[in-house]
Amino acid sequence: xxxxxxxxxxxxxxxxxxxxxxxxxxxxxxxxxxxxxxxxxxxxxxxxxxxxxxxxxxxxxxxxxxxxxxxxxxxxxxxxxxxxxxxxxxxxxxxxxxxxxxxxxxxxxxxxxxxxxxxxxxxxxxxxxxxxxxxxxxxxxxxxxxxxxxxxxxxxxxxxxxxxxxxxxxxxxxxxxxxxxxxxxxxxxxxxxxxxxxxxxxxxxxxxxxxxxxxxxxxxxxxxxxxxxxxxxxxxxxxxxxxxx
Amino acid sequence: xxxxxxxxxxxxxxxxxxxxxxxxxxxxxxxxxxxxxxxxxxxxxxxxxxxxxxxxxxxxxxxxxxxxxxxxxxxxxxxxxxxxxxxxxxxxxxxxxxxxxxxxxxxxxxxxxxxxxxxxxxxxxxxxxxxxxxxxxxxxxxxxxxxxxxxxxxxxxxxxxxxxxxxxxxxxxxxxxxxxxxxxxxxxxxxxxxxxxxxxxxxxxxxxxxxxxxxxxxxxxxxxxxxxxxxxxxxxxxxxxxxxx
DNA sequence: GCAAAAGTGTTGGAAATACACCCATGT
DNA sequence: ACATGGGTGTATTTCCAACACTTTTGC
Numbered sequence: 001x002x003x004x005x006x007x008x009x010x011x012x013x014x015x016x017x018x019x020x021x022x023x024x025x026x027x028x029x030x031x032x033x034x035x036x037x038x039x040x041x042x043x044x045x046x047x048x049x050x051x052x053x054x055x056x057x058x059x060x061x062x063x064x065x066x067x068x069x070x071x072x073x074x075x076x077x078x079x080x081x082x083x084x085x086x087x088x089x090x091x092x093x094x095x096x097x098x099x100x101x102x103x104x105x106x107x108x109x110x111x112x113x114x115x116x117x118x119x120x121x122x123x124x125x126x127x128x129x130x131x132x133x134x135x136x137x138x139x140x141x142x143x144x145x146x147x148x149x150x151x152x153x154x155x156x157x158x159x160x161x162x163x164x165x166x167x168x169x170x171x172x173x174x175x176x177x178x179x180x181x182x183x184x185x186x187x188x189x190x191x192x193x194x195x196x197x198x199x200x201x202x203x204x205x206x207x208x209x210x211x212x213x214x215x216x217x218x219x220x221x222x223x224x225x226x227x228x229x230x231x232x233x234x235x236x237x238x239x240x241x242x243x244x245x
Numbered sequence: 246x247x248x249x250x251x252x253x254x255x256x257x258x259x260x261x262x263x264x265x266x267x268x269x270x271x272x273x274x275x276x277x278x279x280x281x282x283x284x285x286x287x288x289x290x291x292x293x294x295x296x297x298x299x300x301x302x303x304x305x306x307x308x309x310x311x312x313x314x315x316x317x318x319x320x321x322x323x324x325x326x327x328x329x330x331x332x333x334x335x336x337x338x339x340x341x342x343x344x345x346x347x348x349x350x351x352x353x354x355x356x357x358x359x360x361x362x363x364x365x366x367x368x369x370x371x372x373x374x375x376x377x378x379x380x381x382x383x384x385x386x387x388x389x390x391x392x393x394x395x396x397x398x399x400x401x402x403x404x405x406x407x408x409x410x411x412x413x414x415x416x417x418x419x420x421x422x423x424x425x426x427x428x429x430x431x432x433x434x435x436x437x438x439x440x441x442x443x444x445x446x447x448x449x450x451x452x453x454x455x456x457x458x459x460x461x462x463x464x465x466x467x468x469x470x471x472x473x474x475x476x477x478x479x480x481x482x483x484x485x486x487x488x489x490x
Numbered sequence: 491g492c493a494a495a496a497g498t499g500t501t502g503g504a505a506a507t508a509c510a511c512c513c514a515t516g517t
Numbered sequence: 518a519c520a521t522g523g524g525t526g527t528a529t530t531t532c533c534a535a536c537a538c539t540t541t542t543g544c
Contacts, residue, residue: 025313026271026313027274027311027313029272029274029343029354066272066343066354068270068271068272068352069345070345071343071344071345072341072343072344072354073343093340093341094340095338095339095340095341096317096338096340096341096356098274098311098316098317098318098356099316099317100314100315100316107313109274109311109317109354109356111341111343111354158484159486161488162485162486162487162488162489162490163486163489163490164490165490176523177523177524178522178523184488188484188485189484190484190485193507193508193509194522194523194524195508195509195524195525195526196506196507196508198524198525199506199525200487200488200506201488203505204490214523217515217516217521217522218515218516218517218520218521218522219514219515219516219520219521219522219523220513220514220515220516220521220522220523220524221514221515221522221523222522222523222524223523223524232490239403239433239434239435240407240433240435241404241407241408242407242445242532242533243407243429243445243446244407244408245407245408245409245410245449245477421496422496422497423495423496438534438535438536439496439497440497440498440499440535440536441533441534441535443497443498444498444499445533459496462494462495462542462543463493463494463495463542463543463544464493464494464495464496464541464542464543465494465495465496465497465540465541465542465543466495466496466541466542466543467495467496467497468496468497487505487506
């Protein structure tokens with residue numbers, strides 16, 4: 001039967017494993033990472049060309065089967081590390097997708113993860129030339145149920161970013177308020193008032209002035225800020241937000 | 246190998262299946278239901294005595310392995326139906342738990358579901374006398390990682406109930422505002438102002454006056470209301486709540 | 491008539507919104 | 518000098534929080 005070895009040594013192996021699973025009537029478990037990036041004021045997602053004939057020419061999320069000896073989170077980190085060369089990345093589970101026929105080769109339940117990385121980070125290396133940062137806006141058909149997963153993760157992100165400081169993972173460590181606002185506008189698909197946006201963030205007192213300025217901009221440079229995670233951690237979280245639905 | 250049959254014919258079968266999984270180095274998939282009820286102004290959860298010797302005398306969530314031919318949601322519904330006799334129940338996936346050693350018998354990834362049911366519903370039949378509605382407040386040790394799962398689901402519920410109308414599933418169809426407020430206070434662990442609470446709900450215009458009154462109360466009876474789900478469905482959801490963290 | 495909870499409005503403060511002008515820089 | 522976005526304050530409105538008395542029913 002399935003040996004407890006690393007199954008991730010190439011595309012062919014996965015196919016063989018899936019075939020085996022299907023023959024034995026076993027449910028496989030995978031993780032799929034929705035890796036978001038932010039570039040040119042647009043939200044992007046890291047995709048790979050599907051290797052299944054059925055889905056040729058369609059884009060697919062980055063995923064892999066979960067090894068027997070690794071936690072789900074570890075599996076997701078592994079996928080991320082293998083594909084981007086980065087660790088220390090924002091990564092969070094969103095939810096499981098387990099429709100019976102979501103994968104044509106075998107029954108596979110997948111755990112979807114959402115990851116946010118800075119596209120321009122120096123450690124980021126997209127070696128595989130099958131990989132591609134795709135604009136979210138112009139993405140319709142995808143392999144498997146990956147479009148559904150992507151949509152769910154996007155909605156999850158829209159909600160999450162308003163309540164937790166994760167957007168900063170998409171930006172360089174030092175960023176201008178304009179960049180931050182563009183980010184929020186891109187993710188939420190709304191226009192925000194610049195002055196109120198600044199007021200909001202300054203009133204939180206979680207942005208540190210780096211006393212540096214933007215460079216290479218053809219206009220007055222903006223100040224660069226850094227998000228103070230330590231201070232955020234120490235803040236007490238409120239349990240009561242107010243009923244509203 | 247594993248035949249594609251219903252594995253759920255008794256406790257012994259599960260043990261056999263798990264043993265088989267472990268021997269073959271295969272990851273099992275289960276669902277676990279956190280079934281909340283509301284009684285005597287307290288939040289309760291439906292539990293069963295663990296059948297594992299390691300966890301004897303500890304409480305366990307209601308769960309089962311997922312069949313090969315059923316969706317995750319279906320599996321959770323099945324567990325719920327088998328144990329409570331009820332369908333048409335509120336049920337939603339919370340998230341997956343997949344730590345390597347969370348189950349002593351084998352590697353099992355579980356998908357946690359949160360369910361809300363009316364403890365006093367006439368269709369509710371707790372046949373198994375190993376089952377028990379346990380007060381949430383006085384629950385410390387549980388089998389497996391079920392305490393963690395329960396805690397996560399409770400927090401999920403605390404957040405969810407403020408943004409979505411699911412609390413009504415814990416109450417009879419017709420309820421008084423006092424009952425509703427008690428429910429919110431019990432789930433959130435806070436005291437709320439009665440007048441502001443009423444104002445809030447009335448201003449949503451989603452409660453219908455049934456023109457009936459409470460009976461058998463030793464004081465002035467309150468009006469009974471019904472939640473108007475249709476009207477709620479038609480309301481447009483807002484995407485922008487305001488940044489706050 | 492007494493105990494117990496139902497029902498009801500107002501007010502002050504905080505937060506969100508809408509809105510317009512001057513400033514610093516690169517070209 | 519001019520084009521471009523950076524930076525700032527105020528008035529208005531909306532929402533939330535605090536708070537007390539009268540009414541209805543069962544006993």
